[in-house]
Amino acid sequence: MTTEAHVAHHFDDAEQQYAAANLGMWLFLATEVLFFGGLFAGYAQYRYWYPTEFAAGSRRLDPTLGAINTAVLLTSSLTMALAVRAAQTNDRRGTVRLLALTIVLGSVFLGVKAYEYYHKYDENLIPGRSFSLSTGHGDSGDLTTLDSSRGVAEAREIDEGPVQIFLSFYFAMTGLHAAHMVIGIGLLGALLAAARRGAFSSDYFTPVEMTGLYWHFVDIVWVFLFPLLYLIR
Amino acid sequence: MHHVVEKKTYYIVSAWLMLLLVLTVAAAQRDLGAANVPIALAIAIAKAILIVLFFMHVRYGSPLVRLFAAGGFFWLLIMLGFILADVQARFSGW
Secondary structure (H helix, E strand, O other): OOHHHHOOOOOOOHHHHHHHHHHHHHHHHHHHHHHHHHHHHHHHHHHHHOHHHHHHHHOOOOHHHHHHHHHHHHHHHHHHHHHHHHHHOOOHHHHHHHHHHHHHHHHHHHHHHHHHHHHHHHOOOOOOOOOOOOOOOOOHHHOEEEOHHHOOOOEEEOOHHHHHHHHHHHHHHHHHHHHHHHHHHHHHHHHHHHHHOOOOOOOOOHHHHHHHHHHHHHHHHHHHHHHHHHOOO | OOOOOOHHHHHHHHHHHHHHHHHHHHHHOOOOHHHHHHHHHHHHHHHHHHHHHHHOOHHHOOHHHHHHHHHHHHHHHHHHHHHHHHHHHHOOOO
């Protein structure tokens, strides 16, 4: 396959076409940064107002599962980067294999996420009328908090309202993130089919690189979600 | 035509990302007072920078791509900065 075969008529050459695609993708990602940024801004504002309740809500999440999912997603970014490299170096089998591996890791992430959501449902932690902090959780330490700043065991009741706000942010932010993952896995599936046909080579790998940019961006969102949601003291 | 990054570079970046993940979990388990949040954010930003520079190839990209990449985060900082300044100033009596 010649390089020229892939160049649309309004581009001078393959290099210019690639640069245009790359720049367009980064512009799209800038809008995505601001899309998620609105949720992060809302989160920061409410956490500033309700630090104790946000911490109480965060304690109901499982940081071990969150950390495992972070590792899974970071690894999927590595396999994605290697898939792009394989396409760049005409390694067709490697491209197919690494794209498949990335899909598997992304699916593992979503599986863990689904398990976590089900668990929240089971413990009545879905914001709404049946929300309750005391269901399915024997540890009464979640209902009260110790004021460590005074060095005395001064316990006070946690207001459930702002805890629901925390969990609303949790579901909205991780839900939007998961939706991006689902789209990403769909894109990877299409790439996988194209890669099997031998559509990509060192002359033309733009779709692999652009999907990679999207995948890494979604990874970055999670890199911020993990400490902000799971690791509040 | 394009910069092909060494596999070794990707592995090293990946190892750093895992190390930073361990670090952020370890830091969260200690009561560092007001320092907990800045440390968690600093680690997250370090991870994001590694991903953007190496996995997303901005380090090897054109100046225009770098400008676009930085632009998104710059506007985000404006949004976060002004919202938080407003919240802090308006409701400081809370």
